[in-house]
Amino acid sequence: MYVLPVLCVLYLLCSAPTSSQDWPLDCTPRKTVPYHSVDGKLFRENDVWNYTTMALREDLGLIILGTRGAIFALDINNINNKKASVKWDVTEKQQEECTYKGKDSEIDCQNYIRILHGTDDGRMYVCGTNAFHPMCDYMNYTDGQLLLQNSQEDGKGKCPFDPFQRYASAWVEKELYSATSMNFLGSEPVVLRSSEDQIRTDFKSSWLNEPNFIYMDHIPEGENSPDGDDDKVYLFFSETAVEYDFYHKLAVSRVARVCKGDMGGQRTLQRKWTSFVKARLECPVLESQLPYLVQDVFRVCPAGLTTCVFYAVFTPQMDSSDYSAVCAYSMRDIQHVFTEGKFKTPVTVETSFVKWVMFSGDLPTPRPGACIDNAAREQGITSSLELPDKTLQFIRDRPLMDQEIGPINNRPLLVKKGAAFTRIVVASVVALDRATYHVMFIGTETGSVLKAVNYAEDNTGETFIIEELQLFQSSEAIKILRLSNSKGHLFAGSEVGVVQMPLSSCGRYKSCGDCVLARDPYCAWDLTAAQCATIPSPAPADSKLIQNLQNGDTSGCPPPETAKLVNRTFVPGNNVKLECEPISNLARQEWFVGEAALVLSDKHHFHNDSLMILNASAADAAVYSCWSVERSHGRKYRRQKAKYQLALRTNGDGRWVLPTSPQARSSHQRLVGLQILVVLLSVTLALLVGWNFYKGHLTLPCKLGRGQTHTDGSPGEAPGAQQPLQHTEEKTSAPAGNSNNNHANQENAIPMDGHAPEEESVI
Missing domain, CATH: 2.130.10.10 (YVTN repeat-like/Quinoprotein amine dehydrogenase)
Structure with missing residues (x-):
């Protein structure tokens, strides 16, 4: 009883890749365009x-x-x-x-x-x-x-x-x-x-089992078909799998098809599809233990129906991962499974348990699920109403194909960690090299659109995300994308509005290197106009345009201009920040002091857009230069983005300015506050002393000089003469409650000549 669930789990695990080297895992957008910088138009009504x-x-x-x-x-x-x-x-x-x-x-x-x-x-x-x-x-x-x-x-x-x-x-x-x-x-x-x-369709779980419908498209396969085949309508959806009997429901992705000329059966499958067949759609993602589920599909036919490719976005089920993926499926692979593949059939096990296995018996003629073609007409069958009951009964009970449909090269085109993918459209662009490229615009649940390209003709190799544009606020998921190649516009809808944006804004790239490294099929650097411009269609043969999509080779660009020297001063003890914006998200910064490369230390901290010098001193005064370095296919593109002359800040007399670090500023503020308090206390004390002199509560602690008279009218002695201080009772008695005790002051006073008075009695 437990064998089948274990086998299914092992099957799913074994179908996942085991080497991360073969997978375009977690691509980073080269540019990130914020919400308010998108060159778009918003429509909404109150x-x-x-x-x-x-x-x-x-x-x-x-x-x-x-x-x-x-x-x-x-x-x-x-x-x-x-x-x-x-x-x-x-x-x-x-x-x-x-x-x-x-x-x-x-x-x-x-x-x-x-x-x-x-x-x-x-x-x-x-x-x-x-x-x-x-x-x-x-x-x-x-x-x-x-x-x-x-x-x-x-x-x-x-x-x-x-x-x-x-x-x-x-x-x-x-x-x-x-x-x-x-x-x-x-x-x-x-x-x-x-x-x-x-x-x-018939109301049977083997046909549709709790489906989530995604995308439907008409493919006119009957046009110029050598076999006299019929047009098809393809349907992409996900549903609960009947072939995996887990204890919990397992959802899988499917693709189904029906024939446009299907009229149903005569006795069996009356007014039901006689051509409904479906197959599992696989998009293997690294370390995924559960199948990813399809969320949107877009068809591109570069050179006729036989070259059609379905691009599909997938997300994990049950929040089992935070990766999303894009897989591409060829029309030929899908046709091969439906026209030549084997079917699954239900087999009853232990009287009640149903197991789906590959049907290995002989198929009835005409082939179940096939459209009416020349081979059927040769048998006298010109309509589905004339199909034999054996063929109809077979497809009624066995609409599921045994073989799954894998992506081109059995790998995703793109895997990215972060916001889940929601929608996709694909534009075909003829670049400067006359080749046609498929540019994917992928909507996310956080309101952004990724613009990405796979540059290999067979969809192998590197998938490059040119930019990520924030069209809506991060809380608004993109619910629909529509593309107008003829007008060059993308339309994105959400719950709150619809945005129109150009398929490319080449003016966003300000230098030749930046333009070429963008690897945008729409853009090339115009040497004559010295700007990144949209490639005209068709591009003139004698145009002086530079574009290198495969490698991002900037060797054809003129030497980049050096940054203008900026003078900056600093105060010893402060932290100094030197700004330097990177060329892109893929670039890294290199800092130099003079000609020597600066390395990370406790004093020098590197940030994505700046250099921080902590506790700067006189030794840090020098010329600093910042270089933005971006690699593309083994080549390095270096551009000087900033250059600073860092010098000590001085006063007008040439002296250094005092440190104004946070600690120094705090100490200075405390010192100023203390000085103000001392001044206030001194003024208050002087006022109190003056008030007491004015009221007569205090006298000077010294003898009167020559020519002065005492208060009783007697002449004063010459300096140096030792005369006892005489006081009247009226003049020495202090008012009650006054803390200025003049008696105590007089008894302890020392004359200004420095000699202590002899002990006296007051008469």
Whole structure:
């Protein structure tokens, strides 16, 4: 009973890589562009939320934006220019009914626009959650106005009931293909084609088991097919795996497909897909013990359908890791698994336990899950309605392929630690070397977009993150990304608004070395204009542009300018900070004193953007230079970013200024305070002494000089004559309570000639 879970765990562990040298682990963006420095435009309306549904109508020059309760038509060149809008709110009755079913009236019971597709006749097909009662309608843009036709139809199976449930849809030749839930509780998942002959998946866990739908796309494989094959619609999703019987549910990523011409079966699988097959999608990430789950997908076809590549972002399940990944899958690999791979089949073990194993028997003819092609037509089968029951019964019970679909080169293109990836779009760019590069724009849950490129033609080697741009505040996840190659703009939506930004801002790179090291396919250094500029398409053959995407080789650049000398003075005992901004996140700083390299010590501390000299002294007066050094494919690019002449600060007379370190300033302040206190006390004492003299409470402790008279009128003696001090009782008696005791002062007084008086009696 315990063997299968153990084997599954071992399988997952063995499928993970064991060497970190082969993995592009935790790439660092070369540049980080903060929120207020992004060259973008923000659109939002008061009291409008959830800007998460978007359709490009380049034929109309518009961005059609679906939000909660409203649809906007914005100028594709400047989203701040609102062309038109139309409201689509729920009625009070619908809101009350939604509330009665236990949903929040202000959040859940609103109309969230979820489906927006341009139709073949120029109209738009729109669906909304409509307070957990989804409805759909057609919409026109006429005479500068958005107009709903008010011919609403049931949106069940087309649009999700729950506004926060993932879904997928595609408009294919007048028909809507959708992947969502059929009921209020979200417990009946369905892949549906809405047409007169509606076709859907069967309600079986072997078909869809608690799925989370991600992405749907139409691939016209039938065009010019030598086998007479049919077009396909591909669906990417994650679900609880039926093939792994763990004690806890294990989710895996899947890719499924159906044939556009599928009409269902005649007796078996009536009005059900006869071509629904699915396979596991694997994106192996280092040290991952649980499969990563797909979050978004974008298709690029460089040179026809056979070269199509699906780029997908993956995140860990159950918060088992803080890494996110990008994997790329070739159309050929997916086709090979579906057309030639083996199937899984359920086998009952111990009467109740079901185990999924590879089916090793003979397959019925035509092949289960295949579209009607020339081989089927040769057997007289021109429609799925004519398929034999053996073929239909097989695919009804065994829609799962045994072989998994791995990424190109069996490795991720990019693995990064930090904020989880949420969305991805990929632009194709023709660079100066005439090669086409795929530039990935990856949204994160913290509102930023990563711009990254893998420069190897076979998607091996280095994936380089050119920059990370903060489009929203860090608390706002990016919920949708749309790309306009023709206009050169990226559109990102979140709960609070939508941002339009250029695919590249070459003016952000201020020097030739910085421009070349950016390795941005959109940018090159113009030697004539001495600036980093966007490459014209096509680039002129005689243009004086420098670009080196593969290696970031700056040898073609003119010598960089040296930094301007800045004079700085300091006071001994202080800390000195010398600023030096690095060229990029990948650069490191080198500091020199004169011609000698400065090394880390207790006195010299290196920071990313500065040098700190602690407790500076006269010996630190010198010329300091800062060099920013960036490596690219074994080459070093060195640029002098700052140069300082550090000297002692002096007064006008040439003397050093006193130390003003924190300790010195504190001691100086205490000394000044003490001096002020002494002065105040001295003034107070002088005033008290003067007051007592004025009142007669004090007399001078010395004899009167010659020519002076006593208070009784007798002449004074010459200096040096020893005469006893005589006092009258009236003049020596102090007032009661006065602390100035004159008797005591007179008895202890010493004459100014320095001789002590003889002992006398007072008469």
